[in-house]
Amino acid sequence: MLNTIRRKYGFYIVIVLFWLLMTLLKSAGALSSHFASLLVPMTYYAIAAVALNLCVGILGELSIGHAGFMCIGAFSGAIFSLLTKEALPGALRFFLAFLVGIALAALFGFLIGIPVLRLKGDYLAIVTLAFGEIIKNILQAVYFGVDSKGVHLALDMTDFTLEPDGLTLIKGPQGVSGTPRDSSFTVGIIVLLLALVLVHHLMDSRDGRAIMAIRDNRIAAEATGIHVTRYKMLAFTLSAAIAGAAGVLFSHNVTTMTNITNYFNYNASIMLLVYVVLGGIGNINGSVVAAMILYLLPEMMRGLQRYRMLIYAIVLILMMLFNWSPALVEKRRKAVAWLKNKLPGRGKGVA
């Protein structure tokens, strides 16, 4: 009984405890303001890593465009909040902003999935990379606003004029500003938990089995009666939707999104991929841990200035070796066996 609880809910409990610890430390004033400001980003990168792992680890398709889906969630959520800033109370507005961001990211995931999921392997990766870049570049170039005459959209500042009562939503390279700061560590943790429950429940159902069957052997899955396209689309769309939720958290945390290239370019997608690979491809909980640690690491090393990316790179290589090198895996296995022998109480009966 206790084992079942630990196996099923153990990781959720760890996350709740982590939330409790951080919240207590923060209210006691024990966290530096810099560290406290890292808590929300930690949650949204963890959520984005969960989303990407659904695509890479469970569906088995390499996407290098997930920052693009995060970008769509960020912008659509922020625009919704700007439009309803006065009209709706904060909590309801933020909830609806999530729905809007998730829905739009899912819609784009679905539309992009139609051509992309016909491709395989490297080709699929390259095309998702291209879509991510296209989304980011369009959103960085576009001017978008509303006034009493309706919606205005332009690609050039000179073409973009609003009536005096107008509201500029996206101001070209200056992006979106004035988004209410609705994101908090608590909301981030709640969304992370929801994303985890969603993905775990999906994996442990007939749809999840179908998706993983396609990953393991597409031809056998088809011959077993699985509709391959339908399940690939389902997984890819869900993955985009979860990334969209991470985007909503992002835009309601930074409040001003200028120079979005830094946040949503292919480097960001690669970074998410690094989280997924180091956390373990297909290991959803591992993605969360890897994302949190690897996001904190370079931030905590800011004092080391220009050496920090060097150290970061070395840490990545070491983690990679630790996780995957056959020689090291063997050594780890032996070490565990040796430990079990040393502690006879643990070695017997429990396993």
Added chain:
Amino acid sequence: MALLSIDHLSISFGGLAAVYNLSMEIEQGALYGLIGPNGAGKTTVFNLLTGVYKPKEGLIRLDGQDITGLAPAQISAAGIARTFQNIRLFRALSVIDNVKVGLHESFPYSTLAGVLRLPSFRKQEQAIDDRAMEILEIFKLGEQRDLLAANLPYGAQRKLEIARALATKPKLLLLDEPAAGMNPGETQELMDTIRYIRDELGLTVLLIEHDMRLVSGICEQLTVLNFGRMLAQGETKQVLQDPEVIKAYLGE
């Protein structure tokens, strides 16, 4: 009327006629063998029957329904299941989950029910689990239910493929070299299992096999392929004594 009827089936790859003008009929409840030297086109016939390839010419009917050119998943729904010459299991899934994938279409609760753990999910998952265990027990794989499929011994992997195929509730089961790589003891056990599937579960079986002991032991009828063409067809005993067949297998 025959359960499966293949009518003048042809396919070619870049000018090479892999299967040419093949016709055969398999009666309900038959144990039918498809044999021939390497490269004769046996697996190509399976791939045509299961929709992996679309035939250039010809007609395939299952139980009166035209299934020519349908997609693999549709053909699975129509009632053909298969195993593969080079084993194709879902290697990273557990043994029982491999069978549960085969039960996918029989228990169609919605995605939402699965994610929200609605009552229909719980009820149907319980039924899926019970049914998957029943099928595993036929192959004496119940003990290994939680092992990863990739970690099963070779012979057990072949059996698990058949179990997964059975889970889709087929009318016709296609077995592609089921005894390949098995020792005589395992082959004997496999023959018993195939007979059980036909006699007790009422399936029709079409199998490709090189092991002549298995072929002459359980197949009632044979079609012999050579270079994509039908060389001989009929009762197993007569076909195996046909001088043309002996020539194709042993050379002159």
